[in-house]
Amino acid sequence: MSLRISRISPDDSDQLAALCKAGGDTLRLKIMRALASDSFGVLELAQIFATGQSGISHHLKVLTQAGLLATRREGNAIFYRRALPQSDSLGGTLHAALLEEVDQLQLPEDVQSRISAVHAQRSAASEDFFARMAGSFQARQDLIAGLPQYRDSVLALLDALNLGTSATALEVGPGDGSFLPELARRFAHVVALDNSPAMLELAHKRCEQEGLGNVELKLADALHDDCPPADCVVLNMVLHHLAAPGEAMKQLARLVKTGGSLLITELCSHNQSWAREACGDLWLGFEQDDLAHWADAAGLTPGESLYIGLKNGFQIQARHFSRPATDNRLTLR
Ligand SMILES: C[S@@+](CC[C@H](N)C(=O)[O-])C[C@H]1O[C@@H](n2cnc3c(N)ncnc32)[C@H](O)[C@@H]1O
Numbered sequence: 008m009s010l011r012i013s014r015i016s017p018d019d020s021d022q023l024a025a026l027c028k029a030g031g032d033t034l035r036l037k038i039m040r041a042l043a044s045d046s047f048g049v050l051e052l053a054q055i056f057a058t059g060q061s062g063i064s065h066h067l068k069v070l071t072q073a074g075l076l077a078t079r080r081e082g083n084a085i086f087y088r089r090a091l092p093q094s095d096s097l098g099g100t101l102h103a104a105l106l107e108e109v110d111q112l113q114l115p116e117d118v119q120s121r122i123s124a125v126h127a128q129r130s131a132a133s134e135d136f137f138a139r140m141a142g143s144f145q146a147r148q149d150l151i152a153g154l155p156q157y158r159d160s161v162l163a164l165l166d167a168l169n170l171g172t173s174a175t176a177l178e179v180g181p182g183d184g185s186f187l188p189e190l191a192r193r194f195a196h197v198v199a200l201d202n203s204p205a206m207l208e209l210a211h212k213r214c215e216q217e218g219l220g221n222v223e224l225k226l227a228d229a230l231h232d233d234c235p236p237a238d239c240v241v242l243n244m245v246l247h248h249l250a251a252p253g254e255a256m257k258q259l260a261r262l263v264k265t266g267g268s269l270l271i272t273e274l275c276s277h278n279q280s281w282a283r284e285a286c287g288d289l290w291l292g293f294e295q296d297d298l299a300h301w302a303d304a305a306g307l308t309p310g311e312s313l314y315i316g317l318k319n320g321f322q323i324q325a326r327h328f329s330r331p332a333t334d335n336r337l338t339l340r
Pocket residue numbers: 133137148154179180181182183200201202203206227228229230242243244245248249
């Protein structure tokens with residue numbers, strides 16, 4: 008310990024002091040807590056904490072300069088998320104300990120209900136998009152990436168799982184149902200959940216056309232409605248339409264049977280903000296580390312990943328996460 012202190016330079020002390028100072032404020036600690044598995048824009052945080060935009064901006068600046076928050080441009084808005092502690096750099100241990108303590112805090116009820124209100128606004132925007140745009144769904148998907156571009160990668164991950172003949176699958180957000188024939192061929196029983204009646208109708212037509220007798224379609228919200236767990240849960244291009252993807256991962260993990268798998272195909276982080284309007288995207292893709300971090304917090308273990316670069320500059324990540332047979336974190340958290 009004394010060795011380490013003797014190596015701290017004046018600049019280092021400034022950095023450490025900034026970290027301590029950033030953590031020494033009630034509102035800033037609450038902001039850190041609210042960002043535990045979510046990211047919010049300045050206006051959303053101002054709404055959540057019922058504080059003026061300039062006041063919130065000041066606190067965000069202090070937290071960011073201290074290395075406790077990281078920013079990400081989402082179109083015209085800047086979103087804030089927690090930075091991961093760097094265990095091998097100065098302040099890393101303190102940063103990690105601070106997060107651990109912050110996560111024990113309970114946010115006041117009014118703050119929690121305003122977070123729910125922000126999530127509800129995001130979800131409503133997404134549902135409204137699919138209700139209005141089901142007719143032009145395929146054309147809009149093709150603007151960024153259509154199933155033909157990621158089908159083989161998802162199938163490669165799926166086929167590597169070597170699931171038994173009685174295994175079941177759950178597809179969340181099947182859209183027009185294009186992936187359902189592949190699942191129907193590989194699983195004894197397939198349930199497909201979509202919260203958009205218009206999209207479910209497209210999936211229904213696809214199942215009829217293809218004569219998929221082992222596929223059950225349900226109008227349901229995968230995050231809020233009851234659904235029996237499956238051996239393999241698949242989400243293709245759905246996570247970026249969910250209001251709180253980090254929290255969603257915890258709900259999705261509960262839909263995976265013990266020893267089962269979660270397959271997620273997603274866009275990598277990008278800056279094409281037109282995708283919000285044209286494709287109803289709430290998030291402009293995700294960092295690979297974000298998915299791994301959320302999966303870990305949900306008690307899932309990262310497996311194989313495949314990355315697909317597209318000619319239009321987008322990149323897709325196909326990720327496998329498993330729910331370990333002996334993991335008890337899901338029940339403890
Ligand atoms: C971009 S589409 C992806 C469709 C398809 N998986 C594909 O790869 O082409 C997203 C789908 O997720 C559905 N969805 C969004 N949020 C959902 C939720 N909370 N529960 C169930 N379905 C949801 C939408 O209605 C839509 O059908």
